[in-house]
Amino acid sequence: MSSLSYLVSRLLQIIPTFLLVMVVIFLLVRMLPGDPAIAMADAKATEAQLELIRQKLGLNEPLVMQFFYFVKNTLSGDMGTSILLKAPVLDVIIERIPVTAFLTLYAVCLSILIAGPLAFVAALNKNRGLDIAIRSGFQVGLSTPVFYIGLLLLTFLAASLRLFPVGGYGTTFLQHLHHLMLPALTVALYTSAIIMRNLRSAVIEVLDADYVQFARSKGLSRSVILGRHVLRNALISTVTLLGLSIGNLMSGTLVTETVFAVPGLGRLMLEAIFARDYPLIQGLTLTFAVMVSLVFLFTDMVQAWLDPRLRLS
Amino acid sequence: MTNQNESLLQVRDLTTTFHSKGRALRAVDGISFDVRAGEVLGLVGESGSGKSISLRSIIGLARDYGTVEGNVYWKGEDLLTRTDKQLQCVRGSQISMIFQEPMTSLNPLLTIGLQIEENLKAHTDLDRRARKARAIELLDTVGIPSASSRLKDFPHQFSGGMRQRVMIAIALASNPELLLADEPTTALDVTIQDQILQLLLSLAKNLNMAIVLVTHDLGVVAQTCDRVAVMYAGRLVETGSVRDVLKRPRHPYTLGLLKSVPENIPPRTPLYSVPGTPPALDALPKGCAFAPRCHKAEDVCLGSKPPLSVLGDGISSACHFTVDIREEVLA
Numbered sequence: 001m002s003s004l005s006y007l008v009s010r011l012l013q014i015i016p017t018f019l020l021v022m023v024v025i026f027l028l029v030r031m032l033p034g035d036p037a038i039a040m041a042d043a044k045a046t047e048a049q050l051e052l053i054r055q056k057l058g059l060n061e062p063l064v065m066q067f068f069y070f071v072k073n074t075l076s077g078d079m080g081t082s083i084l085l086k087a088p089v090l091d092v093i094i095e096r097i098p099v100t101a102f103l104t105l106y107a108v109c110l111s112i113l114i115a116g117p118l119a120f121v122a123a124l125n126k127n128r129g130l131d132i133a134i135r136s137g138f139q140v141g142l143s144t145p146v147f148y149i150g151l152l153l154l155t156f157l158a159a160s161l162r163l164f165p166v167g168g169y170g171t172t173f174l175q176h177l178h179h180l181m182l183p184a185l186t187v188a189l190y191t192s193a194i195i196m197r198n199l200r201s202a203v204i205e206v207l208d209a210d211y212v213q214f215a216r217s218k219g220l221s222r223s224v225i226l227g228r229h230v231l232r233n234a235l236i237s238t239v240t241l242l243g244l245s246i247g248n249l250m251s252g253t254l255v256t257e258t259v260f261a262v263p264g265l266g267r268l269m270l271e272a273i274f275a276r277d278y279p280l281i282q283g284l285t286l287t288f289a290v291m292v293s294l295v296f297l298f299t300d301m302v303q304a305w306l307d308p309r310l311r312l313s
Numbered sequence: 314m315t316n317q318n319e320s321l322l323q324v325r326d327l328t329t330t331f332h333s334k335g336r337a338l339r340a341v342d343g344i345s346f347d348v349r350a351g352e353v354l355g356l357v358g359e360s361g362s363g364k365s366i367s368l369r370s371i372i373g374l375a376r377d378y379g380t381v382e383g384n385v386y387w388k389g390e391d392l393l394t395r396t397d398k399q400l401q402c403v404r405g406s407q408i409s410m411i412f413q414e415p416m417t418s419l420n421p422l423l424t425i426g427l428q429i430e431e432n433l434k435a436h437t438d439l440d441r442r443a444r445k446a447r448a449i450e451l452l453d454t455v456g457i458p459s460a461s462s463r464l465k466d467f468p469h470q471f472s473g474g475m476r477q478r479v480m481i482a483i484a485l486a487s488n489p490e491l492l493l494a495d496e497p498t499t500a501l502d503v504t505i506q507d508q509i510l511q512l513l514l515s516l517a518k519n520l521n522m523a524i525v526l527v528t529h530d531l532g533v534v535a536q537t538c539d540r541v542a543v544m545y546a547g548r549l550v551e552t553g554s555v556r557d558v559l560k561r562p563r564h565p566y567t568l569g570l571l572k573s574v575p576e577n578i579p580p581r582t583p584l585y586s587v588p589g590t591p592p593a594l595d596a597l598p599k600g601c602a603f604a605p606r607c608h609k610a611e612d613v614c615l616g617s618k619p620p621l622s623v624l625g626d627g628i629s630s631a632c633h634f635t636v637d638i639r640e641e642v643l644a
Contacts, residue, residue, distance in 0.1 A: 209417065210414055211417065211418055211419055211421070213369075213374055213412065213418075214410070214418045214419070215420065216374055217372060217405060217412075217484075217493075218404065218405035218431070218432045218483065219400070219402065219406055220401070220432075221398075221435070222397070222398075224431065229420050229423075232422050233420070307422060308467040308469070309467070312467065
């Protein structure tokens, strides 16, 4: 019962976040240099034609009124029409959300699969050869720019060896897995380096904890001690970090989706910025904000599930 | 006294060395003692004298951190030659251990029911239902009210004293013959301390379980133990029955400890304490480790370590001047 009230209170906290994000988006977009009317019209447009566009977009209204219409329309599901794609912003975004969500989730899973076991191996061999090798390997991954790793993977695995396609998304689930392997791996290499370092030191700390010594004195098997006592406790701090890195990872899709020609929100965002497509930029930023909030909410839920002190106090 | 048939546990020349920055630190230095079935042995000393490390060395918890040498015979078999996997069936089932800090020694993420039952699962054939019944019975035994409704509770929902009781319940789950208790009352309020000690004593008596009780408090030893072993800087300096040792300590360090227990003194009398501090492990003197703090020390003390020698009446002491000390106390 208390878990439920925790969920509700956590959900309510999203509302102010959401409003604040709306204010920031609205102001940011209006502070961008350049006139959207010029971007929309063709080069030969007269001043009268530009004025017409400005009126259509409500750009001549006072800022407060513009903001009021922005909030009102957004809440009723109308985020305007994309200048670039000449289609409702909401439709464009909804069409692309699955691609970016898939990519992000894929990258998270890969990060966990890479970082989890290696962190344990490194922690259990603390300061020995294997540990040092794993840490040095990840250090390289951490200090190399994401787009560079992406280009390397593209050159060798896609272009030369032809193991993976160089871009696109595919139509079936298996095709998605195949097409998104390289972009997901690119992001995952970076994220897993962060996760690995954190999880490794968490495991080392937990291994020395009194309750692990006590568990050992109870004559439990190694697998029970590691799985039940060490892993869960070490995960608590790592889950927070993972949530934060998913936020990072989403903004990282701007680069990866562009490098790998993935038709997702990140690439769309980049195109929208270049085209000064105000409605689309607003819609996308809001979408990213909501997605990140949901990820943080999910992270908190996992924390509460892991740690009864959060759930029951 | 050294009748081998009676001894449950025989520790011989137990030595634990930690390696830090290229230097070897000897935390436990060749200690030997016996524990007989059903008896309560007090292991006394100041912080850092190697008491806890000795306990952990016995059941193989110290060897991940350092080198453990010597022999620990449990029912005639040397535990130190066993692998971790081979030790699993002894730990928690024949020899259990409880720790000093009840606040940190229970896993905060697991219900106490699970933490009791996982011991039973590892060492008994009981099924789910029987394990649950046994867990309730154990909580009842250690004096936790409405035990059956508390199995689903987490450690943070218990007070320090209650957590120590839970830890004892876990340790007792598979009816061990020996309980290693590492300062089980140090972190508790004085009133709770007494309750826990009484609980341990009555359990030891009812279950015919031997206890090695590590403490720095001679008062606790006097109340609870049959025999006592005094430890200083990793070595045993005096062993014997509690009555003899406390009445007539043969070692100046034991004498000092005894004098620091405030008893029958008028108010506002300054409390006695042994002058100086114990030596650091990386700066142990060549001779007797206690010599720099000892009022009886002479040249011989600085030159050679006195061995633990039997003085009769089941008392052993490691001092070059045991005879004089005895006269001094008697005088």
